[in-house]
Amino acid sequence: MHRKYSNELCPEMDGQEVRVAGWVEDVRKLGSIAFIILRDREGRLQVTAIKKEMGKERFTELITLPRESVVEIKGKLQKSAEARMGFEILPTEFKVLSKAEVPLPLGVVDKVNAELDTRLDNRFIDLRKDEVRAIFKVKSLVCAGIRNYLLGNGFVEVHTPKIVFAGAEGGATLFEVEYFGRKAFLAQSPQLYKQTLMATGLDRIFEIAPAFRAEPSDTVRHLSEFISLDVELAYINTSEDVMQVLENLVAATIEYVVKNGEKELKLLNCEVRVPKVPFRKIPHRECLEILKSMGWHGGVDIDTEGEKLLGEYIMQNYGEEFLFITEFPTELKRGTFYAMRKDENPELTGYFDLDYRGQELTSGGQREHRYEKLKTQMLENNLKLEAFEPYLKAFRYGMPPHGGFGLGVDRFVQKMLNLTNIREAVLFPRDRLRVTP
Ligand code: AMO
Numbered sequence: 001m002h003r004k005y006s007n008e009l010c011p012e013m014d015g016q017e018v019r020v021a022g023w024v025e026d027v028r029k030l031g032s033i034a035f036i037i038l039r040d041r042e043g044r045l046q047v048t049a050i051k052k053e054m055g056k057e058r059f060t061e062l063i064t065l066p067r068e069s070v071v072e073i074k075g076k077l078q079k080s081a082e083a084r085m086g087f088e089i090l091p092t093e094f095k096v097l098s099k100a101e102v103p104l105p106l107g108v109v110d111k112v113n114a115e116l117d118t119r120l121d122n123r124f125i126d127l128r129k130d131e132v133r134a135i136f137k138v139k140s141l142v143c144a145g146i147r148n149y150l151l152g153n154g155f156v157e158v159h160t161p162k163i164v165f166a167g168a169e170g171g172a173t174l175f176e177v178e179y180f181g182r183k184a185f186l187a188q189s190p191q192l193y194k195q196t197l198m199a200t201g202l203d204r205i206f207e208i209a210p211a212f213r214a215e216p217s218d219t220v221r222h223l224s225e226f227i228s229l230d231v232e233l234a235y236i237n238t239s240e241d242v243m244q245v246l247e248n249l250v251a252a253t254i255e256y257v258v259k260n261g262e263k264e265l266k267l268l269n270c271e272v273r274v275p276k277v278p279f280r281k282i283p284h285r286e287c288l289e290i291l292k293s294m295g296w297h298g299g300v301d302i303d304t305e306g307e308k309l310l311g312e313y314i315m316q317n318y319g320e321e322f323l324f325i326t327e328f329p330t331e332l333k334r335g336t337f338y339a340m341r342k343d344e345n346p347e348l349t350g351y352f353d354l355d356y357r358g359q360e361l362t363s364g365g366q367r368e369h370r371y372e373k374l375k376t377q378m379l380e381n382n383l384k385l386e387a388f389e390p391y392l393k394a395f396r397y398g399m400p401p402h403g404g405f406g407l408g409v410d411r412f413v414q415k416m417l418n419l420t421n422i423r424e425a426v427l428f429p430r431d432r433l434r435v436t437p
Pocket of ligand 1: 169188189191213215221222223224225226228230231360361362363364365404405406407408409410411
């Protein structure tokens with residue numbers, strides 16, 4: 001007999017023999033009868049144990065099982081107006097598959113909200129809560145929505161190495177790896193590889209994979225390992241072409257989640273709106289003016305507070321959640337050696353950030369594909385060209401103009417679901433202080 005999930009059973013199956021399994025969430029004892037709430041992936045069902053039917057010994061064994069033990073139960077489904085689901089299971093046989101220790105390190109049904117650290121330390125139990133699991137169902141839908149859109153638009157999914165020869169996003173956040181007596185690094189981003197692929201026939205690619213950054217600060221939006229969606233496309237004219245792919249992708253992905261994740265979004269009490277395209281685009285210099293008029297006291301670099309204020313600004317004035325900050329000054333992108341600067345005004349790049357609800361979600365733009373200019377920009381950053389030779393080589397034998405972006409998938413989920421801390425959107429988060437579980 002096949003095991004059935006709780007949502008595969010209904011009162012109309014009255015009288016049928018069924019097999020179910022799951023965690024003992026709660027036991028309510030009323031003398032010679034007991035109600036056991038059994039929880040599985042899909043929900044809960046009531047098992048009604050009757051001493052007279054089961055015999056004293058088996059009855060006692062079942063109803064004294066510690067909470068969260070795992071049992072398999074065979075029995076008869078019976079229609080019942082009193083049971084929450086309209087039916088109950090009357091056990092004929094049961095097997096204890098795993099007895100839980102007492103006390104639990106973290107409650108599953110308790111109302112008390114545990115500290116995030118305690119939850120993360122006991123993540124396997126934390127994930128038994130429906131609303132915690134729902135986050136990861138949404139995350140899975142986000143990835144499915146991304147793939148659905150990109151594969152449907154001529155992009156090829158690729159996998160690039162995570163043990164690499166050089167960093168692309170600055171030396172400060174590189175994790176060094178001992179690699180058979182040589183020095184290697186954990187990839188901060190697939191940047192060098194996605195660009196290299198533009199010199200092949202795979203000229204529209206994407207990757208969804210971990211990226212590693214030795215982030216020294218503890219914030220609610222930084223991790224030392226995050227999931228990055230990277231997209232790269234060739235034969236573009238300007239950064240506008242990249243922004244168009246990005247906004248369509250984001251809107252299509254949200255639409256996919258809203259369509260397929262109704263149950264999860266309801267459980268999480270989240271109202272997710274499908275944005276209209278095109279997204280609003282405001283040049284960086286104009287963003288600074290808006291911020292000054294709002295009393296912001298930053299410099300040229302728009303910080304967390306600045307992003308938050310801009311988020312409020314576009315929500316209040318236009319009712320929008322997405323904002324492209326465009327035309328980043330070269331001054332801020334100098335470290336991004338691969339960013340193309342405007343030929344007519346080298347003090348500006350076509351680079352952009354995409355902010356979602358007042359937080360950076362993506363950055364990207366058109367790359368410098370001209371070998372000599374790229375070399376000059378790398379030297380300006382004091383990079384040793386020899387170390388980057390495998391990357392540079394790809395620019396010498398026919399490299400089309402190209403651009404792309406990196407989107408933080410964990411941040412996307414965090415913002416979509418209004419989670420305070422990015423760690424809530426990661427099963428087993430990694431940060432400066434945490435490498436376990
Ligand atoms: P950038 O460094 O801006 O760009 O990263 C792209 C996006 O990745 C997410 N992100 C992070 N999420 C969690 N924890 C972190 N420590 C973290 N760092 C970054 C953010 C960010 O917007 N190579 C370029 C992309 C490109 O130009 O294609 C890059 O990595 O959401």
